Amino acid sequence: MKVLIFLDPILASELKLFLQRHQLPLGKDSKSGMTEMVASVGHSCEKSVDLLSQYMSYKVSGPCPDDWSLAQKLILRGCEPLARRRCLAKSIPKVGLHPFPNSLWKPVGNKTVNWSGLGCKNFECLKGKKLGRDCVACFDLVNGYENQRFVKATSKNDFLIDDVLSLGSGGIRIGFDIGGGSGTFGARMADRNVTVITSTLNIDAPFNEFVAARGLFPLFVSLDHRFPFYDNVFDLVHASSALDVGGKPEKLEFLMFDIDRILRAGGLFWLDNFYCANDEKKKVLTRLIERFGYKKLKWVVGEKVDSAGSGKSEVVLSAVLQKPVRVA
Template sequence: MDQYCDGKSKKPGTKSRRCRCSATMLTMLLFVITNSVSVLLSSGAGAFLLRRYKPDSVRLWAWDDSAALLDDLNATHRFQDDLERYMEYKPGGECPSDEALAHQLMRNGCDPLPRRRCRPPSPARYVQPAPLPKSLWTIPPDTTVVWDAYRCKNYSCLAHGGGEFDLRGREKGRWMRDDGALTYSIDGVLAARPNGTVRIGLDIGGGCGPGAARMRERGVTVVTTTSMNSGGPSGSLIASRGLVPVHVSPAHRLPFFDGTLDIVHWTPELGSRPPPVTDVSLEFAVFDIYRVMRPGGLLWLDHFVFSGEQLSATTDRVGFRRVRWNTGKKLVSALLEKPMT
């Protein structure tokens, strides 16, 4: 055991330390409690704050509409045991095979996870990836992955269902044609800007990187976000293709500077059972996308599973301008522009 979120060590004589994983959550908790006290005291209802509560739960009475926030705050207590299990390892040795536990912690809000002083296991008989551009559409050898954490034990098994791991099937034909409705082509999207001015971008929910691969063929560098390797080693496959995978959870602030990206492609239905997009989460996400895009940058919403009216109201409120807008049965595809001024 190296360290714990409660600052205690289960090894006698080990110096206690603070766990850094939940610093952000603790800051939020202190902010909410401080403001709650101020509101209650100023309203003469301070006695409510003195009510006893269970040590494994957080209770605030300042607002009636804070149920979602309370769930987030209480989650820090509920996954304490899981976090202690995650930090139970031998420093300097090999990390435990606990990827499922890591995924569970990240889903519960412990993201990013605390760093550990251990080495992840390396694949046996590792083989170098194919060179570019061949690597973009080549399934790498099975020996490039440690398969212990996955149901399938090779890429053939993963590709059998014809999903995102099948680089020779449906994935290779995506975004190559424009049907005049919900399906846009990459060439058609890039044509909305002068040649060569779309240079760097982000693919949200990009599966195993087919969109980023097609962009790479056209001289555009696109980072692909992956929520988790829950269905298979998607991050490893993306990297083997010569692309850049980045772990970003659904509630994660995008790890890019303000005003830097030329294009953002968002395909929420890709991936394994993503959480539903709500009005609030959509607004936070669209504002954050607006933040990282440069003036004149493009936001490509691809087969977006959301009400067209709600989506339109949100993107208009954030400040995007429509270049193209298509709706279908419970689906929206759109090409939006961040205004130059």
């Protein structure tokens, strides 16, 4: 972010204070020669100064504004990470939660969230909603398809979770689910003593709150953000059509390199029912994957009816790929 933004008189005083440089705790870093730290706010925030200043306008030590939608709008515009704030987030009583691991598949209590989107104020209202091709009634853990996902196949592109785990030769301990919706992949893995972090935004519904209510680990981050993990840490990365990132091959390429970075050598990348739209898009994705030299343990191209309700049959790719050991 340019220094000029920080002198702009329209900015909230809290934002100006946050952007000030701060001295390093021990004075000077002998390795880098740096003597101060600069707060990390995405450079794209400069293009949304009005929204960012609105986000940073609040009463210090008072309740935070009910502006999660504003924060998410900033993130989707590339203003990420957001500035920290000195206000108190609204406290929602956690009523009706179940102890872990029962929480994974029990209906989530209605008083755990206050959601005004789609005319809903509770999770019960969201059960029958179609929120995209990967989330049709995905908040219904009892009567919907969620309790069958990954353990019952509806097409040749649906891989069973135990079959995929067997390919890892017992070495699957921690995983990352990209665009994990209501957290069912993480729940299946938790049933098998595998820890999974589920990345999801609150697009159209309170996915983060729901994932947390199930006793799972939600990560609120967009796919344009460098994943906040060290290199070579995950045994498995799972992704579906959330990987599409707007259909641009360059954006997908950046994303694939970051997935490769966080996946350990010998780890598995599970591409689950990725909608290819057409043969050309399938070829682009195939060529990109092959550049990384992954071993194809499973590779299935087929057709699947769009579960979001269009009735159209689309080409989908499902694959389990193993990252090679690269010698520098």
